[in-house]
Amino acid sequence: MPSPHDAQTVVIGAGPAGLTAALVLARYRHPVVVVDGRQEPRNNASEGVHGHVGLDGASPDYIRSRAWAELSRYATVQRRRADADNIEAVHGGRFRIGLDIGETIESSSVLLATGVVDVHPNHVSGFSACWGRSVIHCPFCLGEENAGGRWAVVTDDARLAALSAVAFRAWSDDTVAICAESMPDINDARTKARGMGGDIVTGAIRRLHHQGGALQAVEFDDGRVLERDTLVWTLPQRQQPVVTRAIEDLKLTADDAGFVTVDATQCTSVAGLFAAGDVAARWRQSFTAAAAAGATAAEAIHAAAILSAVQH
Structure with missing residues (x-):
């Protein structure tokens, strides 16, 4: 079990991208801490998730509950119920993630999987x-x-x-x-x-x-x-605060609408920092697309960890 203060990978966000990434990494016995925010999930208003084989119509609560039950079987996975406040680049190409509960975690890699915020037209009654x-x-x-x-x-x-x-x-x-x-x-x-x-x-x-x-x-x-x-x-969307700060502090590249740009492995413009799901995809925001992006990122993260171990 990884220490909550030192992990190989930190996944920020526990939606389909983050949870899928955590499961893929767990299957590799790769130490990972999932930072699961305490705010209401963005898809909570939906009565069911659709278009994902085997889960068509399943409620978001059911999917999350089942995902955590599955992840709990893996000794290399930890869950932190907190919101990430900031991400810093520190010595040796590592990262330090500050949590709103007063803790910090250092890691070799980070996956941003926070999702985005739908900007509701509050002037429209109902x-x-x-x-x-x-x-x-x-x-x-x-x-x-x-x-x-x-x-x-x-x-x-x-x-x-x-x-x-x-x-x-x-x-x-x-x-x-x-x-x-x-x-x-x-x-x-x-x-x-x-x-x-x-x-x-x-x-x-x-x-x-x-x-x-x-x-x-x-x-x-x-x-x-x-x-x-x-x-x-289709509403306007904005990034979660921790992603906005990461774009500014770490000089991540983003498109004109503020979505984080990534390569084919879901890596951002900063080595070791990945982004998957809605945070990096304005027009591909289905459950299946997010899960696929999370799996892609996890494979790349683990491959990079193996390469780093060989080189050192």
Whole structure:
């Protein structure tokens, strides 16, 4: 069992990427400490995870509970219930991770697997109650569970607005886009949408009418009401504070939207520091994609540890 103050690898985050990485490393008998934050998991609003074979429809709580039960069988894995505050580069290419419980851990490698934070439109009444139920961020996740109703996609992308009628036809025959009147190329987009059997509705949403999280209608600032059963609404996202500080303090490279850039092994621009899951992937945020990225990172971390041992 590794000391909580000295580990070969520290995994920060216990979502699908972090837990998968921990399991892969455990199978190699590679000492790893998983820093499991105490805040509510981002996918907690979802009633089930979908699209992952063997776990389709399983609740996030069930998956986490099962994952920790599996990891508990491995003597080289430790769990720390804490939030990581900061990461420092120290002597010998190692890292020091500060936890909010007053502890520090030193390690040879680190995996950032914190996920990201969805920025909710707090000015929209009823949004939180519907989020993860009838307001969904992607059809792949909950489209099947919302199929057959009246859909709308909230977007500022003219191309998606124009394609909304056909893009989501597998789940709904009645789909419109909701956009700001100021969206560039809106007239061309509306013409294309109508030509494919859809439409574009303009306005600023102020309230979602719902019954226990089941959407019934969208209300706009001017009082208009549009009856809808499902909204596809991809929210802005920001990094967790520890990742933001790592980008600044360790000079990690990130894209224009703030997502950490990685190579094919999930390694960041700093040797020994990896990132996997939503923290490094704006448009591939499924459970399966995150788990695959975690496994890739773990394989690279263990291979690097073997190479380092041989060289020394």
